[in-house]
Amino acid sequence: MPLDRRELYSxxxxxxxFLIRDPVTGKVFIRHEANIPSGGQVTDINIGAFxxxxxxxxxxxxxxxxxxxxxxxxxxxxxGALAERxxxxxxRGSHH
Numbered sequence: 417m418p419l420d421r422r423e424l425y426s427x428x429x430x431x432x433x434f435l436i437r438d439p440v441t442g443k444v445f446i447r448h449e450a451n452i453p454s455g456g457q458v459t460d461i462n463i464g465a466f467x468x469x470x471x472x473x474x475x476x477x478x479x480x481x482x483x484x485x486x487x488x489x490x491x492x493x494x495x496g497a498l499a500e501r502x503x504x505x506x507x508r509g510s511h512h
Contacts, residue, residue: 417439417440419436419437419438419439420436420437420438420439421434421435421436421437421447422434422435422482424446424475424478424479424482425474425475425478427451427474427475429451429453429454430451430452430453431448431449431450431451431454432448432449433446433447433448433449433475433478433479434446434447434449435479435482436460444463445460445461445462445463446460446461446462446463446466446475446479447459447460447461448461448475463479466479467479467480
């Protein structure tokens with residue numbers, strides 16, 4: 417089964433970055449395809465490692481923009497609840 421891929425960014429020198437999802441395993445990662453003059457090497461990068469090491473690069477900004485589009489349709493009051501569920505911070509019946 418082919419990988420699901422979405423191009424994040426293509427640099428002026430021909431390097432390309434893709435957001436990849438393996439439909440069999442569910443694994444999601446970044447794939448960097450270097451340009452031919454640089455050897456054309458393909459490197460798969462864990463999303464966490466990519467975000468922590470990419471800084472302010474255009475490919476980093478492209479991924480952050482894509483992530484931002486995923487929450488645009490979620491009402492603002494539900495975003496906090498979604499984040500709490502993801503991080504296991506929901507405390508039922510607790511009082512401060």
